[in-house]
Amino acid sequence: MAMKIRTLKRHVNESFKSLGRNGWMTFASVSAVTVSLLLVGLFLMVMFNLNKIAGDIESDVEVRVYLDQSITKTQQKTLEQELQKIPNVQSVRFQSKKEGLDSLLESLGNDKQSFTDLQKENPLPNAFILKTKKPEQTIGVANTVKDYQNVTDVRYGKGTVEKLFRFIRIARNVGIVLIIGLLFTSVFLIANTIKLTIVARRREIEIMKLVGATNAFVRWPYFIEGLVMGVLGSIIPVIVLMVVYRFAYYNLGGNLQQMFIRLIPYQTMTLNLSLLLIGIGALIGVWGSMNSVRKFLKI
Amino acid sequence: MEDVIVMQNVWKAYPNGVMALNGIDLSVKQGEFVYVVGPSGAGKSTFIKMIFRELKPTRGKIFINNKNIANLRERQVPYFRRKIGVVFQDFRLLPKLTVYENVAFALEVIEEHPRQIKRRVVEVLDLVGLKHKMRSFPDQLSGGEQQRVSIARSICNRPPVLIADEPTGNLDPETSWQIMEVFKRINEQGTTIVMATHNRDIVNKIRHRVVALEGGMIVRDEQEGDYGYEN
Numbered sequence: 001m002a003m004k005i006r007t008l009k010r011h012v013n014e015s016f017k018s019l020g021r022n023g024w025m026t027f028a029s030v031s032a033v034t035v036s037l038l039l040v041g042l043f044l045m046v047m048f049n050l051n052k053i054a055g056d057i058e059s060d061v062e063v064r065v066y067l068d069q070s071i072t073k074t075q076q077k078t079l080e081q082e083l084q085k086i087p088n089v090q091s092v093r094f095q096s097k098k099e100g101l102d103s104l105l106e107s108l109g110n111d112k113q114s115f116t117d118l119q120k121e122n123p124l125p126n127a128f129i130l131k132t133k134k135p136e137q138t139i140g141v142a143n144t145v146k147d148y149q150n151v152t153d154v155r156y157g158k159g160t161v162e163k164l165f166r167f168i169r170i171a172r173n174v175g176i177v178l179i180i181g182l183l184f185t186s187v188f189l190i191a192n193t194i195k196l197t198i199v200a201r202r203r204e205i206e207i208m209k210l211v212g213a214t215n216a217f218v219r220w221p222y223f224i225e226g227l228v229m230g231v232l233g234s235i236i237p238v239i240v241l242m243v244v245y246r247f248a249y250y251n252l253g254g255n256l257q258q259m260f261i262r263l264i265p266y267q268t269m270t271l272n273l274s275l276l277l278i279g280i281g282a283l284i285g286v287w288g289s290m291n292s293v294r295k296f297l298k299i
Numbered sequence: 300m301e302d303v304i305v306m307q308n309v310w311k312a313y314p315n316g317v318m319a320l321n322g323i324d325l326s327v328k329q330g331e332f333v334y335v336v337g338p339s340g341a342g343k344s345t346f347i348k349m350i351f352r353e354l355k356p357t358r359g360k361i362f363i364n365n366k367n368i369a370n371l372r373e374r375q376v377p378y379f380r381r382k383i384g385v386v387f388q389d390f391r392l393l394p395k396l397t398v399y400e401n402v403a404f405a406l407e408v409i410e411e412h413p414r415q416i417k418r419r420v421v422e423v424l425d426l427v428g429l430k431h432k433m434r435s436f437p438d439q440l441s442g443g444e445q446q447r448v449s450i451a452r453s454i455c456n457r458p459p460v461l462i463a464d465e466p467t468g469n470l471d472p473e474t475s476w477q478i479m480e481v482f483k484r485i486n487e488q489g490t491t492i493v494m495a496t497h498n499r500d501i502v503n504k505i506r507h508r509v510v511a512l513e514g515g516m517i518v519r520d521e522q523e524g525d526y527g528y529e530n
């Protein structure tokens with residue numbers, strides 16, 4: 001059943017009245033939500049990026065097999081066939097020393113000029129670039145290939161990825177514990193603020209129930225009150241995180257890019273994070289308020 | 300006349316084990332005025348609370364307008380309560396609202412139309428003789444006047460049944476008569492009234508049906524009965 005506009009107006013009115021009446025408690029609750037969401041937001045911002053970076057690196061995992069400078073054409077041909085026969089290898093690609101240098105210079109971007117020495121005398125060897133079927137197969141493949149003839153060196157990024165993933169896992173666990181603690185504190189504070197309102201209006205609720213107001217009708221103002229506190233609490237975090245990410249993305253992002261690391265685009269990040277934070281704020285608020293209303297309705 | 304309240308073998312045990320009502324059988328006709336009397340602890344308040352569905356019977360059936368409210372669903376209770384007016388010993392008015400607002404409040408929270416509210420509030424305040432005090436606050440009124448406001452509130456939704464638990468319990472004798480005058484007017488409009496009371500004078504002078512409770516049982520049920528206790 002759709003609510004009458006007049007009724008909705010009344011509920012909104014009632015909730016803002018009591019938000020004002022309990023000014024300090026409202027302020028404390030909103031502040032608690034603000035602090036929590038700020039930390040949640042920062043944490044998510046970092047985690048989302050770390051996850052993306054790890055994913056990028058992971059999907060990029062390849063094994064580089066550097067060749068002896070003195071290898072002959074036939075030996076190279078044989079080696080390529082052997083490499084292709086390894087079960088977990090998906091593809092084998094030859095990269096000449098020239099291509100290797102080009103791609104290195106490419107990735108260095110603007111600083112290319114300072115590496116003119118490299119261009120004069122290319123120190124890079126020829127290489128085969130293997131892609132494995134799954135990222136976790138790189139270690140095995142690398143170990144096998146290491147002992148082949150005419151192979152001087154084998155490189156793969158597995159170690160980095162593994163360390164990164166381990167770091168992400170630890171950071172995530174610590175963060176989650178911290179955040180859950182903070183969120184519960186916020187819920188608790190909001191519940192307490194609402195409880196104050198309710199105690200102050202116990203009489204009113206009692207009479208409402210006496211004359212036949214429905215539970216939903218009694219509940220609405222408190223629902224709105226909680227919602228407003230939660231959403232108010234998400235405003236500052238959203239703004240701060242937009243500014244922080246703008247700074248991080250446009251200043252740090254450039255440097256990171258030279259290390260083959262790409263951050264999540266500014267707009268994607270801020271849009272998703274803002275919606276998420278507002279959503280969490282609303283949820284905290286509503287949860288807190290519904291928690292304290294429940295037991296007062298049993299009249 | 301139609302039976303508005305019918306109780307069939309109603310028992311009530313409180314969670315602590317006290318048996319407050321022990322097999323009540325009773326029926327009240329539309330438009331009747333019933334006093335419920337008995338010593339303290341006899342079960343009068345429990346009896347009143349049953350009619351209002353503030354309490355559920357442990358056993359038995361309670362029909363209000365032919366509907367068994369013992370198995371009423373929780374979400375239907377508010378709608379049921381709109382058909383019953385209640386008056387208490389402590390008037391239960393909201394101190395920050397005016398007389399007018401206190402009565403209007405009862406209609407607002409059941410989402411009555413604003414235009415209807417205004418008309419009806421003035422009408423019931425007129426009925427209880429307090430139209431001229433519409434803008435006063437409860438603490439500016441005497442106890443009797445406050446009780447009349449609470450009565451106005453209880454009938455503003457035109458309930459067919461009005462129940463009152465010791466409505467004159469906090470009032471001096473003179474004021475109590477005023478309250479009874481108001482009840483008389485409401486009863487004359489066809490509203491059934493069930494009133495738990497300790498007021499011997501009133502019961503003996505304004506004769507109505509008397510149901511006497513003792514130990515949670517009906518020990519006497521007389522038309523035009525008297526109070527029957529020495530207080």
Ligand SMILES: Nc1ncnc2c1ncn2[C@@H]1O[C@H](COP(=O)(O)OP(=O)(O)O)[C@@H](O)[C@H]1O
Nearest residue numbers: 313315317319338339340341342343344345346
């Ligand atoms: N909420 C309650 N919990 C337990 N026992 C109660 C409760 N209310 C009333 N009683 C007991 O039930 C009996 C009837 O009480 P009540 O209906 O209030 O009587 P009356 O209104 O006639 O004085 C008494 O023995 C009283 O102590």
Ligand SMILES: [Mg+2]
Nearest residue numbers: 343344345464
């Ligand atoms: Mg009593």
